[in-house]
Amino acid sequence: MTQFMTSRFWNVSSAYGQLDGLEEIVESAKAAIRTLIGAEPNDEVIFTSGATESNVWAVAEGARRCTSCRWILSSQIEHPSINESLENLQKQGVEVRWVPVTRNGTFDLNKLADLVDYNLCFASLMFAHNETGVIQPLREAAILIRERAPQCLIHTDATQAIGKMPVSLLDELSMVDLISFSGHKFHGPKGIGGLIIRNGKTLQPLICGGGQQQNLRSGTINIPAIAGISAAATKCGKLLQENRHISIQLIRDKFEEHIRLHFPDVFILGKQAPRLPNTSFWGIPGIDADDFVYTSATHGIVIGKGSACSAQSLKPSHTAMLMGYSYDEASSLVRVSSSFDTSLNELIDFSDKIHESYP
């Protein structure tokens, strides 16, 4: 990234940028993303400023397709960039139906089946949840949607999953048309993400102008960030091939056992569902999350309270309450996320330190 910020700072669209081979940097980044998610060369990768932009863009396209009598499907536990965009559409008169969630944190597929009909034109259903880490039955949902509403454009926000677990556009994501991701979720830089466009679908741009990226997302191409996300995708792709996510999952499970030893009444959200290997979202009755997060920070340990987006919000996790947890329970929830570099010793040490703080 430094190289492209200091000496090779040309505009990729300029003659000099072309001579310097900057287009190849973009192409190789797209290839690294495709490899990471098992995509094919005709799956288009369009870079955006991050998954929030990608999600808002996908919903805007859904709205454009939502002519009279047609409607949009989503779930009650989407990221706010989906949720709020859809609520804005509802205020404009667009019909949106929301899939509820089970106690395990997964979409209620029976309820989903009750909702879907031929007039569904756009569905946005997340792949892994940003707080619980619960992996959703997206394939099952997509099969159901495709059966009853074959023309429906299907989007998934896969931001939390991509780079943390193996995903494949040939497998669990095969029926999805649009996929959002963010670089900083897998050790890439902030300010870069993208939208994968598949199955020959055509979109109107959200951000138009200079015509960059096949006129799908204008604005000067952010080469340093693209070089960064490319390196991160390549690195995480290799680690996943080495099954390092399985080690991370084993470490996470051991950590949860250890927490339970210290705090027998801990409750772990989505424990019964498939989850991201690196995520643990739990609460200890009587310990407030804010207090817990700051106590952890004084030990040099960075954990979250729900999603970082809403860390400054006073309200506890909306998702936890939809899963059936009480306000008090939700108020104690903290999220521990490990990276490929996190060791079991670090997590055990953390567990012991918080036990000392809350004897």
Add this chain to the structure above:
Amino acid sequence: MTQFMTSRFWNVSSAYGQLDGLEEIVESAKAAIRTLIGAEPNDEVIFTSGATESNVWAVAEGARRCTSCRWILSSQIEHPSINESLENLQKQGVEVRWVPVTRNGTFDLNKLADLVDYNLCFASLMFAHNETGVIQPLREAAILIRERAPQCLIHTDATQAIGKMPVSLLDELSMVDLISFSGHKFHGPKGIGGLIIRNGKTLQPLICGGGQQQNLRSGTINIPAIAGISAAATKCGKLLQENRHISIQLIRDKFEEHIRLHFPDVFILGKQAPRLPNTSFWGIPGIDADDFVYTSATHGIVIGKGSACSAQSLKPSHTAMLMGYSYDEASSLVRVSSSFDTSLNELIDFSDKIHESYP
């Protein structure tokens, strides 16, 4: 920037980010931008992924305000992010009136006066042109608009001017409500820009979700890029205070004289108008711009052919033709832009080298 990409990579909205003082990085960047453009503390600075996003956002707000019988004003020579966004609105039935341009490359204020009436709800008029560098009579245009349409929301794309010449929200921009800018136009990083929101105006977000930046622009705050734009704004602000833009202008004028010595029939666009100090847009009859740009590149000199956005386009400058230049003339146009680091010797050397290539 490196510091925030390697060791202080926390999410600014997380508890740890707050403890590490990342919010202060954002606040000090906003202060640096305000100082650069003579803004006051209540002029809100919202960071975006760049001026293209800022422009699209401003137009979206204009569209939202454009209820029946009301209309939008812009010019024929705006950046494509304004132009195309407005053309899309026209297709949806919104009335847009376009101010034409004079032979000098400035808005035709008489024609503008003929257009404006009470029902004008949004105006987007650029401050300095991205190809010619011509500084527009924005203050005069804004006075005229305010007189006849006091409620009109006025936006300017000041991307080309900010950081290259002194600008002031207390002076030539005092009547403007929204101002777009991009970091990479003044030695800042790519992927960061912003929209200044003034005079107590309220906007709907283009990109909503996590609620960052007072819910005006959601998405994880791009701290490394914000640290970068902050440093660039501070540095350019100091150079402008030292009147370094005047030296740059003198060097540019000398360079143009030198080019004319070698190529007596050179024609320089906007030569009779106030221009950005660092920009020179000209053609030599009979020499094709593409050939010229690549010849310059082989000498290690990076120049543009019109705007970088459209460098890959086969069409010559739209703006030049609107100014009354022929297709052939427009096909020879190249743009030489210098930075605060460019020396007269470098420009004279360039002039001599191209004279050797085109004897």
